[in-house]
Amino acid sequence: MMRRLLIAALFLLSAFPAFAVNPDEVLSDPALEARARALSAELRCMVCQNQSIDDSNAELARDLRLLVRERLKNGDSDEAVIDYVVSRYGEFVLLSPRVRGETLLLWGAPLVLFLAGATAMILFVRRRSGQPTGTPLSEAEKSELERALKND
Numbered sequence: 001m002m003r004r005l006l007i008a009a010l011f012l013l014s015a016f017p018a019f020a021v022n023p024d025e026v027l028s029d030p031a032l033e034a035r036a037r038a039l040s041a042e043l044r045c046m047v048c049q050n051q052s053i054d055d056s057n058a059e060l061a062r063d064l065r066l067l068v069r070e071r072l073k074n075g076d077s078d079e080a081v082i083d084y085v086v087s088r089y090g091e092f093v094l095l096s097p098r099v100r101g102e103t104l105l106l107w108g109a110p111l112v113l114f115l116a117g118a119t120a121m122i123l124f125v126r127r128r129s130g131q132p133t134g135t136p137l138s139e140a141e142k143s144e145l146e147r148a149l150k151n152d
Contacts, residue, residue: 025065027073036069039081043068044095052095 027033037054043064045056053061053068064085071081085093097103137145 025062025069027069032069032072035078036065036072039068039072039078040065042082042095043085044093046089046093 027036040054041052043053045051045053045058045061045064047058047060048056051061053064067085068081071084076084082094091097091103097106099107
């Protein structure tokens with residue numbers, strides 16, 4: 001029984017997103033806070049690397065969350081805040097990189113690989129469909145087949 005309760009509790013806890021934003025970081029203006037959360041979800045924690053700064057408990061993530069909120073309070077647009085963070089930390093700080101000349105390979109590689117695989121598969125199937133399958137009949141099998149066909 002205790003094991004079931006523990007599993008149920010863990011399931012309930014995992015169903016809710018774990019935000020690392022501390023109460024002292026939250027802005028008093030709900031609209032600014034919503035913008036800050038949206039921007040924080042787009043920025044990668046440079047320590048955790050696969051978490052947004054909104055989800056990370058790292059000290060650097062906290063500093064970035066405070067920086068985003070400070071820039072928003074100063075009147076920066078969302079794009080200006082992102083540009084500022086990217087200018088300091090590089091494109092890697094974005095969880096979803098921008099489509100630019102430097103990132104075309106990153107964005108285009110999945111499509112190119114898919115097309116190459118589909119082309120290879122089509123060529124393989126076409127080559128195989130023209131080839132006979134099995135082994136040729138022996139003389140004894142041919143004569144038996146001719147006799148069976150004549151008897152019908």
